[in-house]
Amino acid sequence: MEATDLSAPQRVAASSAAERARLRVDVESAARLLAPMWPLESFIAVNPLMGLLELRFEGAVREASRWLPLTGYPSPAFMKAAYGEGRVTDADLAAVLAERHLDADQTLPALRAWLEHPEGAVGPSPGAAGELADRRRALTTYLATDAQLAAFCATFADEGASGWALGDRSGGLYHCWRAVAALDPLLRCRLRRRAARAVAALPADPEDALLEALVRLGVPAEHRVEELRRQLTRLPGWASYARWREEWAGPDCTSPPLGVLDLLAVRMSYEALLFDPTGTAPGSAPVPAEGGGPWAGIWLEAYERHYRDDILGRLSAGRGIQRDAQPEAQIVFCIDARSERLRRCLEALGPYATFGFAGFFGFPVAVAGLGDRYGTARCPVLISPRAIVRERPAPGRARAAVSHLRSRARAAAAHNAWHVAKIAPGAAFPLAEALGWWLWPAAGLRTVWPRLSRHSAPPTVLDPGAAGGLALDERILFAENALVTMGLVRDFSPLVVLCGHRGRTAANPHASALDCGACAGAPGGPSARLAAAALNEPAVRAALVERGIRVPDDTWFVAAEHNTTTDDVTILDWHLVPARHGARLAQLTSDLAEAGRRCAAERGPSLPGAPAVRDARVAVAHVARRAADWAQIRPEWGLARNAAFVVGPRSLTSGIHLEGRVFLHSYEPDLDPDGLVLESILTGPLVVAQWISAQYYFSSVAPEVFGAGDKTLHNPVGGIGVLCGEGRDLRVGLPWQSVAVGNRLYHEPMRLLTIVQAPLGRLDIVIARNTVLGQLVDGQWLHLVAESGDGTGWHTRRAGSWWPWEPAMSCGEVARWNWKA
């Protein structure tokens, strides 16, 4: 197999504009197989198949399994265990079969036989491996090409993590690669002396290069998208990151411009140089996988149905709890499933009303902390920030702020000094000798006595109206939207707490996965602070009165932050709270602390390695230690086992133990006759929740492809992501330890169950108005259940219409499952 002479006539001289345009379209449609991957600086859970939304769930999974080694459904072994435990029963299966008009008696044996199906019925071997399997050298070339390209991507995308970085990268990946490709040992080893000439003959423009490679490899036009897709699946991690950089990073992003087209151009140029074009016949369609099939889908649906019957049964049974007329305080939490526990524990402690709302509290801004060089977005990634709000020293505390800034600059300079000395010739050796004696005792201390570093930041203010921030009418608009959406427009308590959340951990590359998803994978405290500041502003309040929302003068909005790893709640901006609220706030703080302790005691035992003693104090101490422990790979379970999204008033769920598995969004159907609020909930927070649910689902059922692998092997690359072990491709999704213990899944892989309390007609209108929502609901990406509130009971949506809910199990069985689940 010799590389051809590069002056051969196949070479395209200059591609026409039409050809290039068509190529760009093809690349875009090929890239839709892979979801964008956000850098780990702000981890965003995404639906890994979000580009294939219009194919419906089954179709998208089938399409993905053509290209990637996955079945997309829980494995037979998993289902067998669930079946054995009664987590999914014959009754559930029969109900699903009845819905599909299949005969239960005939089909059940086949379904049970599927459970014995061997593991590893995974799709075709990826890429061109299938058709080139008989060509030994081709395989090693594929591997070597992937390895070289991945290494080059890691170098290209790096932003200051390495001591000696690539020079000017504004020309893109292909340009940088072409400049030095003649030195690549792979090409030199294969092409020998011809390498330099062959590389010099490559077109200067990536689009030309890609077109030329496609021609030289003989890819027919009708198979072009498939070939490009196959090329992308060779390095799915870097390709996903490139998708983020191109489409989601925004124009201000400073990280090097890694593009999908560039990636393809480099990869296909390698192949065009290394393969003999006459011998290969790439482009034939891969064989569809046979692993998934209809049985896996039926099992999954029965498994989901079991949970649906269980939770709807509980919601129906728990009806009629009315809360006191005027609560002592109203606390707004993020919709995050982990808030459910804290809300339940807090409500049990006193006359408190809680609400659920997306954790950015409706203010789409970027926030720059004190001394930060740039702002980071604090709103769902579906919205782009409208302004940058800068944290400023509190009035009269400028001196403390200056000393804080100085110490921060000192730390950064010392860190840089260390970086420079590490790579300066000769300096690394005494550096190691001098530091080793300090670092090791510190490491020992950190291991046996873990403590989180205390940030002693000076008091500051986050004023959304400050220069560069939001204009007054924007503040009024966002404040009004927030209050109306959460259904808090009258009966204000003297204290209204806006509680964001974050997860503080140590030495955890995936730390931002535990932060607030509605704040773009960042801590939710700043959002709460600026929303509270806007809602306390007299001008905003006056304007709200004009719009029919009268916030009493003695009502004060307070910001707080829930640390989900330890379940303690910190009140932020104490210094701004008027003295008259002091006693009330102190009482609330102590109740929040007690609620946090109960919360920690509740979830403590589920953490692997936790002491078996059922004592609240032990559990609280354990979670605190765990959060600070740098050796800990599971500081908390995060959103594992998340299962449902409830849109409705708190009275629907209050007092019901939902095990921290449910996203709760407040919604008052009576306040929203035209369905606008419902629409904003179902097109914003619901999509975010579906992304989270799908991320957990696919990281559980296809950990090799959509999971980040073993945490103990993680190797961070800059601020971008992690490599795993010797692998050079970025790993997307969640680490295995976030969804499983040992080889047993902890997360229950299910599609999101959405439970809405709203008139069915209103839901129909909203679904009809929004294409994406329609695709999610009617494409089986999630299950929708609704109740009008007029006593007609629950209805499930199937194939575009509503059906009354009938549980597959008797009530006795439901009750029995309540305590087991």
Next chain:
Amino acid sequence: MLIATLGVPLVGAVLGALAAESFTGKRLLSGLALLNLGAAALLAVLVTFGKPDFVPGPWNLALAADRLGVLFALLAAGIQATVLPYAARCLDPRAFRRFAAVSQVLVAATDLTGTAATLSTLVLGWVVASVAVYALVAGTGAPPGAARRLGAAFLLGDGALVGALVMIWRFAGDPSLFRLSEAEARLAAVRFVLGPAVLTAGDAVAVLVVASAVVRSALWPGPRWLPSTLAAPTPVSALLHAGVVNAGGFLLIRLSPFFAATPAASVLALTAGLGTAALGGVASAVRSDVKGALVYSTMSQMGFMIAECAVGAFAAAAFHLVAHGMYKASLFLGSGDGISEHVHDRRSCAPPAPAPNRMRPVLACTGAFGLLALAGLLHPALLAHRGGEVTVVFAAVTSGALLWGWAERRQAFGQTPWAFLGVAVAGAAYLLWFSAVTGWLTPELPAVGAGFLSPFWLLGALAAAGGLAAIVAYAGRWPRVAARLHARALWAAWGMPPTRSAMSAAKQRRRLEVELWKQPI
């Protein structure tokens, strides 16, 4: 006490194999690791103030504690005391069980190597440690390729050492490690005539020992086994980088009498050492992944240490061996901080301005000369051992580099006096501690024979490296040249996977699946 140092990890190994999964078992194991550290520390005190402990055993196996050996044992125990509780929380129960048992065997083997009194005891400890390392990497979920590469490399290195042992046995019996000069004299009398060349048995032994050390310390041109251990979990890496790779330096110090009459062996070690120091340093600067940079940094540091051994600066090499072990293990355990540190740093400060700041060289030079002057005050103590001058110059270069890095961040520029103070205090503390530890070690180190090169070779190498670095920095003005230099370094740092091999197609397809998709989860 010597028996306790060796026995406690063995008890721990048994306990680890039996009860590592239970909560109490983990507690007990951590306690035992601390006990081992205490025993080693007590042994160090005894060795400092009393006579060396001597424990004879069967088949000419014997143990004796001297300062160098105890320092080595202390390092192993200290590393284990932190890594074991770390691993208990980090690894899944089954992996931890294996880790607990095997790592304790590794510690015991390291102690055996360190406190061996006869050559056969040392080689026994060395080989057992190799087997334990292989079991550690192979048994904690690393893909088979990584373990295979490590196994092949260790087979080569240990084969060389065993070959040296056989040769010594044949011509000089099994010598005590404290009377190696006699054995060396006998070996030097055995001559082989190979055509025109005349080779003594001493030469052969010296070269074999150097080869063994080069392999264990992962030096160029030996096999590249260290980068493939990235496939092992973090605690295993910490243990490898802190307590396994540096055994090469220990071996060279212990067996240094064999080099007395063989300058070729020293030249070999110096070349391998300096070559690796340079290559590893460049590779670690180019890698953008945290662990990859750490791996190559370790190789570079090991190169420096072996070069120190080659010029007879044994005390400095031993100091480096211990301090670097602690340094690198801490960095590995904290590698998960990579993302947050990077982000915090990027948010805090603007990237350094492209135009060089004139103050940087001034600051750096002032700092370097300041430290030299400071060292002048401490002069007599520092020159008490071979290579002291070299250490002082390297330290001065380091302080210059630190100040240079400080000055790159403009925001902190106004606080430069603090940086000067910090570097001065840290530099003085370092030099004093260095002279204290090396002063403690020197009386019991082997004498430096005539076969060793002068320590000033290291200074020459430093000057050459500085010159090359300056050229690279200056080449930044010609982007094409800079890009080509960078590309060379880049491909060297990532290495190339094998492209031509004789594997069968089926085997390769399996490998394709294993390596790309079926990564262990």
